[in-house]
Amino acid sequence: MNRRRLLAGLATTASAATLGNAVSASGAAATAPGGAATVDEAIARPGKRFVAQDCTALVTGSNRGVGLGFVEVLLARGARRVYATGRRMKNLEAVVALDPKRVVPLVLDVTNDAQRRAAAAAAPDVTLLINNAAYPGSETASERRFRAASSLDDMKVVMDTNCWSPAELARLFIPRLIANGGGAIVNILSVGAFFCLPEFSSYSVSKAAAAIMTAGLRAETDRDPVQVCAVVTGGVQTRAMPVGAKGGFTPVQHASEVLDAMAAGETEIYAAGARSFVDRIRADPKAFERTVIDRFYTNPVTIAPYDH
Numbered sequence: 001m002n003r004r005r006l007l008a009g010l011a012t013t014a015s016a017a018t019l020g021n022a023v024s025a026s027g028a029a030a031t032a033p034g035g036a037a038t039v040d041e042a043i044a045r046p047g048k049r050f051v052a053q054d055c056t057a058l059v060t061g062s063n064r065g066v067g068l069g070f071v072e073v074l075l076a077r078g079a080r081r082v083y084a085t086g087r088r089m090k091n092l093e094a095v096v097a098l099d100p101k102r103v104v105p106l107v108l109d110v111t112n113d114a115q116r117r118a119a120a121a122a123a124p125d126v127t128l129l130i131n132n133a134a135y136p137g138s139e140t141a142s143e144r145r146f147r148a149a150s151s152l153d154d155m156k157v158v159m160d161t162n163c164w165s166p167a168e169l170a171r172l173f174i175p176r177l178i179a180n181g182g183g184a185i186v187n188i189l190s191v192g193a194f195f196c197l198p199e200f201s202s203y204s205v206s207k208a209a210a211a212i213m214t215a216g217l218r219a220e221t222d223r224d225p226v227q228v229c230a231v232v233t234g235g236v237q238t239r240a241m242p243v244g245a246k247g248g249f250t251p252v253q254h255a256s257e258v259l260d261a262m263a264a265g266e267t268e269i270y271a272a273g274a275r276s277f278v279d280r281i282r283a284d285p286k287a288f289e290r291t292v293i294d295r296f297y298t299n300p301v302t303i304a305p306y307d308h
């Protein structure tokens with residue numbers, strides 16, 4: 001038996017099923033995997049799909065930027081309810097104003113365990129969790145770097161916000177999604193997960209770790225009606241875009257791409273120009289790293305001031 005055939009005995013995917021409220025002909029629940037003969041066949045089989053129509057979503061960091069874009073597109077696509085969460089209730093007024101009947105504001109600092117549990121208790125009907133909130137690291141540039149930092153304390157906050165907290169939320173919500181007939185978890189990553197941007201080392205580390213965390217969740221939910229998606233985000237026009245960067249997609253374009261890909265059954269989603277960026281890294285990783293290091297010394301990447 002060749003290696004791919006052997007692996008096929010281990011690698012399994014759920015058969016075609018659309019999760020959540022829009023149900024395919026085969027029903028809401030993703031069925032148990034069948035024995036495809038080869039890995040190629042297993043990969044080629046349709047995976048779990050999720051459509052936004054009639055879903056109930058919870059979006060972290062939804063007061064602005066990418067998160068706000070998700071709320072707008074979810075509402076436009078017929079979501080039944082969107083829990084718009086943010087660290088301060090006052091900052092959620094504008095997102096609630098989008099549709100006061102369907103947008104429910106919740107205070108949620110994702111690093112706060114009591115607030116995570118309170119949000120899960122307040123939102124029992126969720127079928128879609130979007131882990132969007134992220135912390136880019138200290139405004140003091142040196143604290144984002146391994147050698148220059150006075151301690152690793154800020155880096156640990158970055159890891160907590162961008163990797164452990166989404167994992168904790170996933171752990172809280174997976175049983176809910178299953179109880180609600182199926183659903184999806186979306187972890188917003190970054191092209192920064194594919195290389196170290198030395199100006200934001202801690203951010204790159206956290207996103208790379210979150211990518212593996214997402215793959216672990218996907219494996220653990222393979223037999224459940226839960227679609228777990230990693231979104232590799234490229235450039236979106238938010239406060240977090242590097243100063244001087246041109247182009248970029250709008251948050252609404254980004255969210256639309258992601259939701260289209262989920263409906264098509266994709267779980268590794270490259271959005272907002274990320275595909276060509278990652279292709280460039282993969283084509284010549286050493287040349288890419290050289291360019292990044294040279295820029296670090298001559299013209300370092302910065303982002304606009306932010307308050308954390």
Ligand SMILES: NC(=O)c1ccc[n+]([C@@H]2O[C@H](COP(=O)([O-])OP(=O)(O)OC[C@H]3O[C@@H](n4cnc5c(N)ncnc54)[C@H](OP(=O)(O)O)[C@@H]3O)[C@@H](O)[C@H]2O)c1
Pocket residue numbers: 060061062063064065066067086087088091108109110111131132133134135161188189190191233234235236237238239240241307308
């Ligand atoms: N923009 C891009 O080009 C780009 C590229 C790659 C990946 N991404 C990813 O896209 C996601 C959103 O980023 P963005 O561009 O929209 O940036 P942003 O405008 O800076 O928004 C970040 C959001 O995260 C929230 N947040 C930070 N720490 C939090 C915490 N502890 N608890 C709860 N919320 C917290 C912020 O809330 P406050 O308003 O309270 O600070 C804000 O709502 C992030 O995961 C980011 O890594 C963005």
